Amino acid sequence: MNTLAAFKESLQHSSPETHHSAMLKSLWYDGKGDWDKAHAQxxxxxxxxxxxxxxxxxxxxxxxxxxxxxxxxxxxxxPSSSLQEEWENLVEQFL
Structure with a gap:
């Protein structure tokens, strides 16, 4: 999974990819709405x-x-961008 679209699709799964960095796992949990798990990463x-x-x-x-x-x-x-835009920029940065 090396695109933003594929990362977003992975939010349908029950857990993030095991090979993801801590940053991507954090963003994945945030994308799922679990701030606490995102922060813990x-x-x-x-x-x-x-x-x-x-x-x-x-x-x-x-x-x-x-x-x-x-x-x-x-x-x-x-940044002055929206939170969604920042999330997407971060995901793209770490993919």
Whole structure:
């Protein structure tokens, strides 16, 4: 699965692909509406990619102060795009 469309189709399954990175698993759980499982995938990771997904999740949660902290750790700036657009951009980045 290497396209956004295929990733979105995989949301019909009961679990993410086992070979996916923690970032993609997090985005998969978020796509399924399970913020807690999405957050658990990246919460203990310290690299920039995980921080970027972590930032998105806190932005989605509405905790903008915390989101901005994680965007800074990821060396990113909170986007002005919609949450859906950011989710899709993140999925494409990590596929």
């Amino acid at each position: 990246v919460d203990q990771l310290n690299d920039k990619d995980a921080a970027w997904v972590h930032a998105y999740l806190h932005r989605k949660e509405g905790d903008l102060w915390n989101a901005d902290y994680w965007y800074a750790r990821a060396k990113k700036i909170r």
